[in-house]
Amino acid sequence: MGISEFALIERYFRHSGARRSDVRLGVGDDAALLESPPGSELVAAIDTLVEGVHFPVGSRAASIGHRALAVNLSDLAAMGARPAWALLALTLPSADEGWLEEFAAGFSQLARAHQVALVGGDTTSGPLCISVQVLGHVPRGTAMLRAGGKPGDALFVSGTPGDAAAGLALEQGRLTASDEVSARLRERFLFPTPRVALGERLRQFASGCIDVSDGLLGDAGKLSSASGCGVQIDYPHVPVSEQLVSAVGEVRARELALTGGDDYELCFSVRPENVHKLHAELPPGQWGYRRIGVLVESPGSTVLSADSAVMHFSHSGFDHFA
Ligand code: ADP
Ligand code: MG
Numbered sequence: 001m002g003i004s005e006f007a008l009i010e011r012y013f014r015h016s017g018a019r020r021s022d023v024r025l026g027v028g029d030d031a032a033l034l035e036s037p038p039g040s041e042l043v044a045a046i047d048t049l050v051e052g053v054h055f056p057v058g059s060r061a062a063s064i065g066h067r068a069l070a071v072n073l074s075d076l077a078a079m080g081a082r083p084a085w086a087l088l089a090l091t092l093p094s095a096d097e098g099w100l101e102e103f104a105a106g107f108s109q110l111a112r113a114h115q116v117a118l119v120g121g122d123t124t125s126g127p128l129c130i131s132v133q134v135l136g137h138v139p140r141g142t143a144m145l146r147a148g149g150k151p152g153d154a155l156f157v158s159g160t161p162g163d164a165a166a167g168l169a170l171e172q173g174r175l176t177a178s179d180e181v182s183a184r185l186r187e188r189f190l191f192p193t194p195r196v197a198l199g200e201r202l203r204q205f206a207s208g209c210i211d212v213s214d215g216l217l218g219d220a221g222k223l224s225s226a227s228g229c230g231v232q233i234d235y236p237h238v239p240v241s242e243q244l245v246s247a248v249g250e251v252r253a254r255e256l257a258l259t260g261g262d263d264y265e266l267c268f269s270v271r272p273e274n275v276h277k278l279h280a281e282l283p284p285g286q287w288g289y290r291r292i293g294v295l296v297e298s299p300g301s302t303v304l305s306a307d308s309a310v311m312h313f314s315h316s317g318f319d320h321f322a
Contacts (some may be wrong), residue, residue: 003095010164012104016087017111017118025120029038034085034118037295040137043129045075051128059097062192064130065106069211069305070136070194074264077199078211080144081136088121089131114196144268147207149227151297155271158195158289160241161216163188165250177247184243192264198287202268205278207267217258217313220267220293221301228270233258233293235311256304258313267280269295 003011014027036042049068051057069086076083089105092100098154111118116134121314167189169175170182177185195211202209210223212245217233224231240253248256270278275291284290 001036003097007068007092008095008100008301009121009123012100012122013088013118013123015107017103017251017253018115018216020084020115022084023117026117026119026190028123029087031114032085032087034119034135035136037131039140041140041143043076043079043081043136043138043143044123044133046131046133047071047075048129050277056168060106060190061102061172063108065103065108066110066191068118068130068132069107069110069134070192070264072132073110073194074192074194074211074213074266076134076136077194077196078137078144078209079138080142080203080209082134082200082205083116083134083136083196084218085119085135086111086116087133087134087135087251088118089124090121091124091126093128094128116244120266121221126233138203144199144203144206144209146208146210146223146226147228148206148294149269150271151229151295153295154273154275154291155233155269155293155295156289157239157267157292158198158214158287159193159211159265159266160239160257160261161212161263161265162181162244162253162256162258162260163241164262164264165189166244168262169248177243181243181246184241185247188237189262192262194264195266198266198282198289201282201287205270205274205282206268207271209266212265212267214261215259215266216263216267216292217301217303223269224295224297224301226300227295230296230298230302231293232296233303235299235303237289237290237294238291255313274297275309 108165167185196242208223211217220231238257240257243252
């Protein structure tokens, strides 16, 4: 490495992210000392991004920095937690300062937006790989679990799933679209928005919650099976963005919305008697979510067409551009 490991940490990571008074000791010692608020539970998540597996080789460093944190913030959002601290394990083929500058900026910008302090990590040399661990809090006993759903609960999703899968296909040249549409969809893959504020507010209303990272249909299925029930999704209610429809057409757009990955939206269930309150307190138009179906007694996932016929989908949206 050109720059020393010590100088690298000092320059790019010692002051990354937000400053927080609950960080007694951050980057610089053998470990961080952190103070949790009284009456809270600590919520922890970790995710690893490997070059060529989780992002294309040669991706923009700012996007890699953003995504490495965003995917973890999304996991905390799904629990209804408020994020506080992050640790970053970085494996780099070389210490390219231009790359590090951009990576740290992408990471730090998102961290500051969510008041997350970078409190430690590890730096090693090897094939490009980034692990981020995020720690946050929920008031004791209030976290949203996948297992909290019940038959009859209404099912919702935030945002417009499928955009990120199309964005990745555009990045990789497997799909083409107009400049404007392409820019918007790529942005959804490169800089996903973890739904942290929505997750926190949903603690009051949702019976179950999961973040959509591997495709809505599969992840809704995980929520329902953890809840010991099944799920029924109404095909016409699956939200799709204008841009996605313009890039791939209406039919493929819904297919991608159900099976594409990397969206980092929230899929959540709400008891029927709480739906009214949810809509009143978090207006769907303002908070960007939509009702897409219902949890049902019989296990498994079904998608119903407008005339209530059962539709069949493979769980991988990937092949559609092959
Ligand atoms: P040790 O050998 O005791 O584990 P290191 O020399 O690896 O310590 O790290 C020194 C300090 O820098 C520690 O506080 C560690 O958490 C922090 N650190 C190392 N790499 C990173 C990184 N990529 N991002 C943030 N902090 C880091
Ligand atoms: Mg040590």
